[in-house]
Amino acid sequence: MRIISHIEDLRAQLSGQTRIAFVPTMGNLHEGHLSLMRLAAKHGDPVVASIFVNRLQFGPNEDFDKYPRTFQSDAMRLEKEHVYALFAPTEQDLYPEPQTYRIQPPTQLGDILEGEFRPGFFQGVCTVVLKLFSCVQPRVAVFGKKDYQQLMIIRAMCRQLALPVEIIAAETVRDADGLALSSRNQYLSSEERAEAPRLYAQLNQMRAQIIANREQVAQNLRQLEDTAMQHLAEHGWAPDYMTIRRQKDLLAPTAQEVLANEPLVILAAARLGVTRLIDNLEV
Numbered sequence: 001m002r003i004i005s006h007i008e009d010l011r012a013q014l015s016g017q018t019r020i021a022f023v024p025t026m027g028n029l030h031e032g033h034l035s036l037m038r039l040a041a042k043h044g045d046p047v048v049a050s051i052f053v054n055r056l057q058f059g060p061n062e063d064f065d066k067y068p069r070t071f072q073s074d075a076m077r078l079e080k081e082h083v084y085a086l087f088a089p090t091e092q093d094l095y096p097e098p099q100t101y102r103i104q105p106p107t108q109l110g111d112i113l114e115g116e117f118r119p120g121f122f123q124g125v126c127t128v129v130l131k132l133f134s135c136v137q138p139r140v141a142v143f144g145k146k147d148y149q150q151l152m153i154i155r156a157m158c159r160q161l162a163l164p165v166e167i168i169a170a171e172t173v174r175d176a177d178g179l180a181l182s183s184r185n186q187y188l189s190s191e192e193r194a195e196a197p198r199l200y201a202q203l204n205q206m207r208a209q210i211i212a213n214r215e216q217v218a219q220n221l222r223q224l225e226d227t228a229m230q231h232l233a234e235h236g237w238a239p240d241y242m243t244i245r246r247q248k249d250l251l252a253p254t255a256q257e258v259l260a261n262e263p264l265v266i267l268a269a270a271r272l273g274v275t276r277l278i279d280n281l282e283v
């Protein structure tokens with residue numbers, strides 16, 4: 001595997017490749033990331049990964065400096081997955097001057113849910129992803145469904161800007177007890193780790209309630225959401241949101257839409273101790 005940090009070297013190395021499958025990451029790779037590499041290999045060749053901890057998407061009180069950087073072991077894992085090239089730019093490579101041109105996602109998609117609790121997050125994500133796409137020039141790129149809103153926003157960005165990149169969605173990888181794999185799980189204490197699967201269990205319970213009784217749920221969506229948040233709070237969580245939305249645009253469904261089997265997704269974000277976990281489940 002070639003490890004490349006300069007944009008010109010990357011372009012030279014990839015020149016003439018028309019079927020590149022790209023997986024952008026911020027490193028600290030786990031089995032979830034490796035599943036993205038494997039999915040990428042099914043959709044293109046060569047597979048190119050990137051590792052870049054993107055300062056633009058961290059808020060002032062977030063963990064940019066603390067974000068785990070494990071480059072050597074990440075590179076070894078990617079090598080084992082037969083990744084062709086790892087693009088690992090420094091900040092100087094990717095942001096040699098202040099990044100004043102930025103991609104601002106539309107309010108109705110970018111300022112809700114994660115965007116409401118992490119102002120500027122999706123602007124940072126879209127800006128770096130567009131820039132990485134410009135460097136790598138992939139035909140397809142793979143993103144995990146665990147970051148459901150991110151996946152939707154990037155898809156919409158590609159559509160709106162007519163980028164020639166097909167976005168492939170990868171299923172969330174979970175531990176045996178249901179906890180979605182995330183770099184942030186390592187911040188959990190052992191008691192918090194034991195408690196953490198409750199988030200997914202709660203999503204499953206809401207999903208089961210929707211499926212079992214659409215008529216009743218349709219009239220009481222808010223109540224179902226509030227009860228779920230309260231249940232988490234009773235077990236030591238500080239929930240930001242636990243909400244039922246339409247898959248197509250992440251807006252709240254009407255009662256009629258719930259009755260008419262509108263595809264839904266339940267999205268959750270909650271803090272356990274100092275660790276903020278997110279998860280979601282399609283209905």
Ligand code: PAF
Nearest residue numbers: 024025026054125128147
């Ligand atoms: O999902 C992530 O790891 C990041 O948001 C991404 C897409 C690599 C952009 O920095």
